[in-house]
Amino acid sequence: MTTATLKLYDYPLSGNCFKVRQMLAWLGVPYRTVPVDFFPGREHKSAAFLADVNPLGQLPVIGDDGFLLRDAQAILVYLASRYDPQGRWYPADAKLRGEVAQWLATADEITRTASAARLHDALGYHHLDIDACRAGARAVFRVLDDHLAERATEGLRWLASAPESTIADLACFPYVALAGEGGISLDEFPALRNWVWDFRHLPGFIGMSGIFPAGPA
Template identity: 40%
Template sequence: MEQPARILHGTRLSGHTHRVMLFLHLLDLPHEFVDSPAAVRQSPAFRGLNPLGQIPVLEDDGLALADSNAILVYLARRYAPGSNWLPDDPVGAARVQRWLSLAAGEIAYGPAAARINARFFDTGVPAALAQRLAARVLGLMEEELGARDWLAGAATTVADLACYAYIAHAPEGGIALDAYPRVRAWIARMQALPGFVPMPAD
């Protein structure tokens, strides 16, 4: 059977893009990557895929999907139903959703914003606020990883994928991970997953 056409639009230095790219690799799903810098995202063609002009966008067999966390949920449900990636039970699903919300909240405005401010452009998030949010979420992760190896349960889930890139690359934004040994051990476990692909530093 011919594989459905999959195209991932994004940039390789985007943690949001990386979480989708990583999941595609972990699921062993063939895909084409299309680099989509800011100028491309203003084009009518890209706006036809995502009117907000944001990355990533995944085209999967004629379907265009935006929002990295939504894409993770889609991929888990379509290509790994019944797996640990997205639990079916209410408690497991709620635990995953909690971390997806943190990825879009404290992590996005904490470690992610600090990295973008330091490396690319001013996000508008004050440095002090980004540092506070980073300390809050890293402290939470450090505490909860004392009880288990993965963020939302006993196995790897899309919660781990959603949080990984911006936590692992937090030092690029001046946020040190030295005080969080459990977080650093979790990063190492993520990087040891079969099929893992790194997000480049440059």
């Protein structure tokens, strides 16, 4: 029996951790979970975690055969580069990689706004400016919705110009799908809602609490 060498420092309710779990599932990479008590224990801010795992006090983090890497988007790039030799999730074409990188940056903005609104409402982070978080989330959702609507006129469904979904979609997906937990409705973003539906119906989608896999047709 082969022992998994890859470790994932994980919190089940984190959308950023979900991204990594989903990527590992799609790539078929075995791993072992190192649970981190994000809430209410705030273990990610402990002296030991800051010293030994991530000095920024954030999740997720992976350890792969001695290589420690933080930041969800960086981890997606690494996993797809190392474990997807066909380039299904991170295409080698320079223009596509530029597009993917653009949407990975957008994913950080979604985390800063929509995820923060969810932390405020669901986990009691009441020091956050909830109105600013929701306004910021709606602004970035408008960018996504307009882009996806334009893509649809070209017969395309995904954020990058590839015929299949990429890590760009995975990076942006969870905190859009969980937006309702931060008091943000997707009703005014029809193209974005369709994209969430399409993503949930991808083969092998595992889901998380609040984002369930699509049922059988």
